[in-house]
Amino acid sequence: MKRGLILNNAYYETPATLYQSERLKEELLKLGVKTDVKKNDFFAAEIENGAVKGVNGYDFCIFLDKDKYAARALESAGLRLFNRREAIELCDDKALTFLALAGSGIPAPKTLPGLLCYSPEAEFQTKTAEYIAKTLGFPLIVKESYGSLGKFVYKADDMPSLIKICKELKCRPHLFQKFVSESAGKDIRAIVIGGKTVAAMKRTSNGDFRSNIGLGGKGEPYNADGELTALCEKTAALLNLDYCGIDVLFGKDGYLLCEVNSNAFFGGIESATGVNVAKAYAEHILKSIN
Template identity: 30%
Template sequence: MKGYIIYNTEDLAKNQRFIKFITETLNEYNIDVELVITERMKLAETENPDFVINRSRNADVSRYFEGKNIRVFNSGKITEIANDKRKSYEYLEGIVPFMPLMSEEEAESSGKPYIIKSCNGHGGTQVFMVENFQQKNEAINEMKGNDFIFQKCCSDLGRDVRVYVIGNEIVQAMERTSAESFKSNYSLGGKAEPYTLKDYEISMVKKILNVLPMDYAGIDFIFHKGKAVFNEIEDAVGARMIYENTDIHIVKLFAEYIAREVRK
């Protein structure tokens, strides 16, 4: 049995440990893994693997293989919605609370700081808190033509919680904080520690997973007036925060889940 793990070139260097862990674990189950780079891949000429681990954030890649009845981790649906914040909010409207989206006019007339963020950004990139016209223009220029949204700013800045999910089940929640920025991303220097989810937070996660089943992902929550509200889904979620702050071998757990799934 053989599977592909698919990456973009720009994400390859920082994911070497992830690739190593998942390959070594699947090899223990006599499953081979081949690394495939999207920029070098011609789908029409690609052989059919037994499964695909799509870490490219490209839903078209997932759907190509799904069209051949090949199991893909995560599904094309998850990859599409998770990597488009506008679609995420539209899909989860009425299911879980999140900070309201605004029109440009509503944002400018609110008289309060607001958020501009790209729809397809990840890792805290292309997220800006805006307080005046100049900052708005600078933020929009940073979008570099990508679709973006205006959003009401939460009250509790520099704090969020990421919930790691494997096989549609909660594995571990991590709280991230920053005293330097309104963004608390670990990759941007935020601090992290294990977090115990409250009952209402677990309920929100389960509501999301009920409509968007996930193989391996992170669900992020920010805080407004002390209460968690949904922020985004990380499809190709990283693992460094887990390894540096817990004893959980999360990539091994994911690989073991894959081994079970592909042998059903």
């Protein structure tokens, strides 16, 4: 019998993360696979004489954390991770995601990775803000590179608000992006598993420009057409993702990639669409490890 490990972050435990683990455990058990749900608090990345500890006794690990050190340690100790470590790293950092996809023909809003600053005393230069404003126009979107649930995504309406945000974010990785006005307050969330789009919903906010469910957005089933599935499936393939939630904006001339979540929660889309996402993921895992 195959055995799996479902690994969650050491610190972060919410109803959504517990639901995720329990649903995957349940669906894998129906396929005859036993799993242990654990927190990533046992230092998988302990290193001695060039070797990492890792874990033994498992055929695979569903890595629901984003801890790149633990992911690297587990992979280098021979464990197959879902998703793979590199795919998680590329998605965790929004600027890296866009760089990884650059030149691939995936349609996306114009994006400027922010300039990195290592010293809080350094002064933010107005000419930087002027370049960003000239390149993207107002309003424009600013995102912290590491963030989710819409919490670290901002809209700058004018030069003073842009400068204020830039000063606040100066020492944190971030990016600037053209505001897709046609998509204000609405977008699409699609789930891709094993290269196939298995579910899609349209999310509509209650007033905010961000449509995240966690911020009060409402989801309804969305009929994924060929243009949407092509964008999502190509994106997932380029990033080598087994599983992901892809956010897509409604652009003037078609769909535009917004972001890729390697660790997307699926509770919201399961209830909005009735699709059994956990079952589809469990089946993909079993197929991949056999």
